[in-house]
Amino acid sequence: MLRQWSVQASGEPEPEPAGEELWEQEMERRCSSQEPVRLLPYAMVDKRFIRQLREPEGVKTSCWQQWRHRQQTAGRRLGEAARRLARGCGLWEGALYEIGGLFGTGIQSYFTFLRFLLLLNLLTLLLTTSFVLLPLTWLRPPDRGPALNFTLQCPGGHQPQTGVPKFNNLLWNVLTGRAFNNTYLFYGAYRAGPESSSVYSIRLAYLLSPLACLLLCFCGILRRMVKGLPQKMFLGQDYRSPLSAKVFSSWDFCIQGQEAATIKKHEISNEFKVELEEGRHLLMVQHQTRAQRACHLLTYLRVNILIGLLVVGAISAIFWATKYSQDNKEESLFLLLQYLPPGVIALVNFLGPLLFVFLVQLENYPPNTEVNLTLIWCVVLKLASLGMFSFSLGQTLLCFGRNKTSCESYGYNACDYQCWENSVGEELYKLSIFNFLLTVAFTFLVSLPRRLLVERFSGRFWAWLDREEFLLPKNVLDIVEGQTVTWMGLFYCPLLPLLNSIFVFLTFYIKKYTLLRNSRASPRPFRASSSIFFFQLVLILGLLLAAVPLGYVVSSIRSSWDCGLFTNYSAPWQVVPELVALRLPPPSQRILHYLGSHAFSFPLLILLSLVLTVCVSQSQASARAIRGLRKQLVWQVQEKWHLVDDLSRLMSEPGSGDSLGPASPHSRGSRPRSFCPGFPCPGSPGPRASRPEPSLEDPNGLRGVRVPARSCRFPSGSEL
């Protein structure tokens, strides 16, 4: 090495084989580039060597450089710490690692998702507490003035219930939320003085914090979703993950243990076989006649329409259950009726997927289509049931589509409900608790006995029953449902995120216990990346489902006359114009008016459309360029082949071949040499500076080395 460099320094040209020239070019490139040494793909000895070349020991680095180096290291450490913090402060790292080792990264991603949800809930809670609760307790606004002393004109003369329950059992009160009626858990207990007299507007804070939380959660989820997005479909290939990427990234290096490895190998083998079958099926489909294609389409429609009808039936059951429960609030079967809507929702979401799987399997679709179809319908069912639940609540409390005199005069069903926001809050609270209790009950009353029985008895039935399978989509949908309910209830029940955080925290341990003790691995592998994308997508859908009613209620529905913060406003949003008029100087008011008017939104819309058009045309142009470049690459390689063939023909003619021995770099090869960017590595013709390796002895001998026809090697260290 030193010899070669000294040769160069002395300026003596020597006939070097092409390999050495390339090597020197590569070395120069590496030495002059600024990238940190740790990023180079070489062995430790080589990295040291390159570092020494860059900054030879004799040269003193200036103070400036040293300071900059220290700053860079500190910055890098800070970045790493911040990334760890964002991922959850190292919470549950050990458990996640264990699960990943035993079951692979697919199931581990579910638990990472739980951690993400916990973080979201805690952040929401933090926001609410710091902007609403703390100022409220600190500023201590005056108590509610004298109750509005007017009797409501109600048919039948009955007045709204004051909320005192017939049964005074503490447990039932806690489970239905009545015990917390006058606490900060529900909307009704919040009070504030008139806007003109207070320094800090509790109303504005209370109004904006759910909206801000939803916006922040949306951004966070979107960011994570984009990270997990499979980046292939935009180049015009069909909508499947490329098989080659799957093959290269399928082995989970986190796996330890022989059984886990065997299971993983089974999974991988199944996945490959399924993919190959899909490919064959696709080929077959492409060769179908038109009649066959029409027939295929008809069967597709048939199954979907059938399942659609089932879904419609299910959600109407939910609708009736909610109505019945609300209409018969004070009957003798009190608690059963209170929990009827959550019960029906749970039942529907339990039976639905079973039926879907059964129906879809009748049709003999390729496996991927089956699974995707079932999954889509399960998601639709879940979200539709929640949507129908909130709609039927709205119908009872706010008289959507019904004509009730009390609604028309007071804006909500004042005759039956004194404080309708509290009722909504209570319903969502019950749903949340019920979901959690169901999870616990299912684990300890179904999975655990099943495992004990299967372990104890051996017979055909028990062998067929086997342990429960850890179904990833089902678990994800359950947890997303819980989160959607929490988001729906942000306005009515501001401390619901606290409850949900506790539930998510406990769910982690319960699910971990189930996974490790009571379950067996599912035969269908769930890839981590598509899982992440799928989870975040369902979560975003849930968020949108929660945001739409919230937006509607906040902007158009009359709040209760008797409780809460917005008693004197026609809709909660009206606080904002009032505050703008009160607090802001006239120029700012004019600006805000302009921003909210049509004169601003139309130009903005036009501008956004222009930007979108530019982006789309740019991406199309790039796609065209990529296609062109690929073709060029293929032509170039073919040209190389032709040249090699011509050369070998020429050299095989007698009398011309002797001077060029097979040792020449231009020797014919059966294949053209392909130089990878990392070639040649510093280990190839060149001695080590510091290590006493045997290769140092003969740098000269390397000159005549036969550069093999099969090109690029990665010799490292002392291999030569």
Next chain:
Amino acid sequence: MGGSGSRLSKELLVEYQDLTFLTKQEILLAHRWFCELLPQEHRSVEESLQARVSLEQILSLPELKRLIALHRAAVKIAMQSAWPSACNTANPFKERICRVFSTSPTRDSLSFEDFLDLLSVFSDTATPDIKSHYAFRIFDFDDDGTLNREDLSQLVNCLTGEGEDTRLSASEMKQLIDNILEESDIDRDGTINLSEFQHVISRSPDFASSFKIVL
């Protein structure tokens, strides 16, 4: 465990931190581990840096389950399993990994610095670029710098195992390899070189999360 003579010097630690993606605790723990494998009298710092450990010794390490108390429990658990999971019997790529990272002439033994390199590439903070570079080398079974059909079929056999029911049949293997080459071989020369491999890997967000050993 934590013998008095086997503490790395500060300069060496800083140098290792500079040259790899590992943190100080991880390097210290790796060093302790490595010393466990050496005979008692050779456990000083200088000798541990020069010593080499053969492949068989490394493969015997799954027995080493002793907990080493350290600052963070996560690193403890992770490192305790990192060594076995890199080269234990469950990993079908164990020989390739050891061969790729070894700098000895016979490519069958790892020195301490090789082990650090290994952990660094498989760590969480390593860039996808370097991971894909080393993945390419691990998958290149005949060490010729490209992935040809034999390399790919050996790779698939490693992944699916040797059992009768998991092995792919010859026609399935051919179909699979044809598909892979069709998708990744951009220049149509019948092999996948490093750039093509990196291009394919960049489109798979799974890769970074599965190609790691320490959390």
